[in-house]
Amino acid sequence: MSTPKRIFIKGNEAISRGALAAGMKCFFGYPITPQNDIPEFLSQALPDAGGEFVQAESEVAAANMLMGAAACGIRAMTSSSSPGMSLKQEAISYMAGSEIPGVLVNVSRGGPGLGDIGPSQGDYFQAVKGGGHGDYHLLVLAPGTVQEAYDLTIKAFDLAFKYKNPVMVLADAIIGQMKEPVVPWVPENLDPNEGQDWGLQGAKGRDPRLIKSLFLDDGALAGQNLKLQAKYQSMRAEVDQELFLTDDAELIVVAFGSIGRIVKSTIRKLRAQGKKVGLVRPITLFPFPSEVLLKLAKEGKRFLTIEHNMGQMVEDVRLSIRTVADSAFHCQLPGNLPTPDDFEEPILKALEG
Amino acid sequence: MTQEIRVTNYPEVLTDRPSHYCPGCHHGTAHRLVAEAITDLGLVDKTILIGSIGCSVFIYNYLSLDAIESPHGRAPAVATGVKRARPDKIVFTYQGDGDLASIGMAEIMHCANRGENITTIFVNNTVYGMTGGQMAPTTLVGQKTTTCPGGRCRENEGMPIRMTEIIASLGGVAFAERVAVNNVKNIMKAKKAVAKAFEYQTKEIGFSFVEVLATCPTNWRMTPLQANKRVETEMIPYFPLGNYKDVLAKEEK
Amino acid sequence: MPSRVEFREDRCKGCLLCTEVCPTGIIQQSSRFNQKGYKVTEIAPDRMNECKGCAFCAMMCPDYAINVFTTKQAKGGKK
Numbered sequence: 001m002s003t004p005k006r007i008f009i010k011g012n013e014a015i016s017r018g019a020l021a022a023g024m025k026c027f028f029g030y031p032i033t034p035q036n037d038i039p040e041f042l043s044q045a046l047p048d049a050g051g052e053f054v055q056a057e058s059e060v061a062a063a064n065m066l067m068g069a070a071a072c073g074i075r076a077m078t079s080s081s082s083p084g085m086s087l088k089q090e091a092i093s094y095m096a097g098s099e100i101p102g103v104l105v106n107v108s109r110g111g112p113g114l115g116d117i118g119p120s121q122g123d124y125f126q127a128v129k130g131g132g133h134g135d136y137h138l139l140v141l142a143p144g145t146v147q148e149a150y151d152l153t154i155k156a157f158d159l160a161f162k163y164k165n166p167v168m169v170l171a172d173a174i175i176g177q178m179k180e181p182v183v184p185w186v187p188e189n190l191d192p193n194e195g196q197d198w199g200l201q202g203a204k205g206r207d208p209r210l211i212k213s214l215f216l217d218d219g220a221l222a223g224q225n226l227k228l229q230a231k232y233q234s235m236r237a238e239v240d241q242e243l244f245l246t247d248d249a250e251l252i253v254v255a256f257g258s259i260g261r262i263v264k265s266t267i268r269k270l271r272a273q274g275k276k277v278g279l280v281r282p283i284t285l286f287p288f289p290s291e292v293l294l295k296l297a298k299e300g301k302r303f304l305t306i307e308h309n310m311g312q313m314v315e316d317v318r319l320s321i322r323t324v325a326d327s328a329f330h331c332q333l334p335g336n337l338p339t340p341d342d343f344e345e346p347i348l349k350a351l352e353g
Numbered sequence: 354m355t356q357e358i359r360v361t362n363y364p365e366v367l368t369d370r371p372s373h374y375c376p377g378c379h380h381g382t383a384h385r386l387v388a389e390a391i392t393d394l395g396l397v398d399k400t401i402l403i404g405s406i407g408c409s410v411f412i413y414n415y416l417s418l419d420a421i422e423s424p425h426g427r428a429p430a431v432a433t434g435v436k437r438a439r440p441d442k443i444v445f446t447y448q449g450d451g452d453l454a455s456i457g458m459a460e461i462m463h464c465a466n467r468g469e470n471i472t473t474i475f476v477n478n479t480v481y482g483m484t485g486g487q488m489a490p491t492t493l494v495g496q497k498t499t500t501c502p503g504g505r506c507r508e509n510e511g512m513p514i515r516m517t518e519i520i521a522s523l524g525g526v527a528f529a530e531r532v533a534v535n536n537v538k539n540i541m542k543a544k545k546a547v548a549k550a551f552e553y554q555t556k557e558i559g560f561s562f563v564e565v566l567a568t569c570p571t572n573w574r575m576t577p578l579q580a581n582k583r584v585e586t587e588m589i590p591y592f593p594l595g596n597y598k599d600v601l602a603k604e605e606k
Numbered sequence: 607m608p609s610r611v612e613f614r615e616d617r618c619k620g621c622l623l624c625t626e627v628c629p630t631g632i633i634q635q636s637s638r639f640n641q642k643g644y645k646v647t648e649i650a651p652d653r654m655n656e657c658k659g660c661a662f663c664a665m666m667c668p669d670y671a672i673n674v675f676t677t678k679q680a681k682g683g684k685k
Contacts, residue, residue: 026437052437056430057463064427064460068403068434071421076438090424098422200419200435202442204398210413212404212422360609360674361664372669376619376644381668537627537662570621577621 006183011149011175012037014182015105016045018153019077021186025051026076028065030058030084033117034173035107038079059084063091070102071211073195075157079105082115082123086131092166093132097213101160105169107176110334119173120334121257124312127170128286135225137232139167140285144261146180154187161194163235170285174258241289242281245271249278251351252296254317255306256282259332263306265340266347277347290320303327304350306343309334364392366417373411377577379567380408382534383476384415390548400443403432407449408482426457429464432471443554445472451481454490454514468525468559472550475516475562478569479588486572490514493591513591517564521597527559529598533566535584558600566592609659609676611649617671620644624663624672630656633663
């Protein structure tokens with residue numbers, strides 16, 4: 001069997017190529033560091049593939065264009081970075097409330113405010129707890145490698161349409177800007193009729209379809225909220241995580257995205273020294289792998305959460321294991337690029353207890 | 354032998370649902386002109402309505418079309434997404450003056466400038482109706498609203514914005530006209546303009562825009578008849594009616 | 607040619623815009639209230655014969671509350 005072709009590309013390009021492979025037809029973007037490779041690549045590649053590319057007047061506009069296109073049952077995407085993602089929150093809330101399957105990519109950077117143009121994981125709360133108003137959830141996928149960025153972008157479209165919900169791919173400037181080999185693949189059996197039984201297309205020969213999130217009648221909004229919550233509960237079927245050397249570990253490090261992969265390097269080094277450390281790397285941040293963590297907690301393991309922010313995912317780790325254990329926390333300060341060495345001492349300290 | 358015929362034929366796409374609009378509000382008339390235009394042009398089956406935020410948020414209850422509710426001001430962006438996803442459909446936004454000229458100023462300008470092949474019906478009643486009568490970008494100088502209780506003054510609030518003139522200046526615009534529906538003659542001209550706007554969309558020559566001067570008796574604190582009169586005496590002098598851009602009009606020598 | 611106007615009183619909001627545009631001035635406010643509490647408009651039955659069937663009233667009505675009918679000479683005899 002021949003070796004599959006590999007290409008050496010940035011994470012941003014991998015996300016763009018994954019979206020094209022998934023059959024994305026429309027992309028709406030706006031320039032912001034560190035994700036400009038995405039709109040730049042797609043401005044050529046998407047029209048070449050017969051799709052529509054629009055550089056919108058703002059991230060607000062781009063998110064609303066996404067809403068319109070996805071409401072037609074078409075695979076569509078927007079990308080941005082932290083401050084731009086803040087601008088998109090109203091549209092995200094509308095998409096969640098109206099059950100529209102848009103895909104959003106956040107190549108996050110340091111914050112708050114203008115922050116910096118380097119990586120951080122400071123948008124966890126915004127992505128997972130809901131930066132927009134009201135009770136809703138995005139399905140959130142966090143790639144830790146460039147290949148994963150490609151794969152999870154494809155998965156994002158599938159999940160968006162499966163659940164009729166907006167889905168976010170949460171990467172960061174490390175994943176976005178680093179180059180790694182990627183084996184590109186194209187999903188088979190894309191459904192040509194996807195979205196056509198509910199999307200907007202002109203009401204010929206049938207009752208008109210109304211896509212809205214306003215429910216003013218008595219009990220209507222309550223009903224909608226119950227429906228959405230039931231949907232989010234059903235999303236638990238999509239929980240995904242990587243378990244690395246957890247079986248005999250005394251200490252479990254919990255880390256996602258780029259930090260997760262860097263922690264893996266640290267763990268390999270410490271394992272060579274005989275330290276019994278393992279990693280749980282959540283791949284879905286929502287739904288969060290609470291059951292996996294609780295199971296490990298019940299086995300008596302201790303926990304250390306490492307994130308590139310001031311402490312966000314650690315709250316979900318603590319919530320998951322609260323009946324049995326607690327998690328220590330090590331903060332990689334936003335603005336400081338992490339290396340494997342940075343995590344050696346905090347892990348050893350947590351291991352000693 | 355005589356035969357009785359019906360003179361008034363309301364398009365089928367207009368639902369029979371009595372509207373929530375106030376007595377004397379011109380929204381109903383504007384809705385009807387849209388309904389007549391897309392019916393006469395045979396476009397009903399392929400039309401998608403992009404609603405907006407304002408009293409007309411419920412327009413989808415009155416026009417039997419595939420529709421989507423958009424965030425305040427963002428209808429032109431949502432419409433862009435819909436049209437790019439479904440270029441063979443007729444896509445239109447229906448927006449008030451707060452939605453289009455305040456929070457949505459960027460979206461309408463860029464949608465028009467890009468020359469998106471969509472149509473915008475802009476209903477200008479110089480006030481934020483749904484939220485109780487606050488000042489709008491088109492509120493006239495001296496006009497009292499709940500957020501300029503002493504009357505709009507130039508030094509503090511700036512001058513009212515004339516949107517049709519601005520839209521007409523943008524390169525991607527094929528058709529821009531301002532109309533009113535305060536008397537039968539104006540209604541007939543408005544009907545023609547709305548029809549032309551949708552017709553131009555079918556020709557895919559750019560963005561089409563119709564501004565409809567309208568009443569808001571409740572928030573103007575007037576009777577419907579007084580409000581109707583105000584369109585003629587106060588609004589039309591500042592917002593002159595007429596065509597401001599028509600790329601297909603024959604040049605007059 | 608005789609014409610007539612039907613007012614759908616359940617839809618009328620009593621705005622009186624129709625009274626402004628009727629060229630024969632035969633539309634007036636009645637003394638009746640509909641279920642929504644609006645005082646509805648009417649043409650006095652003894653003045654209906656003055657209706658010209660122009661339908662200006664219907665054009666002006668924002669609530670589609672007016673239907674106008676007129677009569678025309680039907681083609682007489684079989685060909």
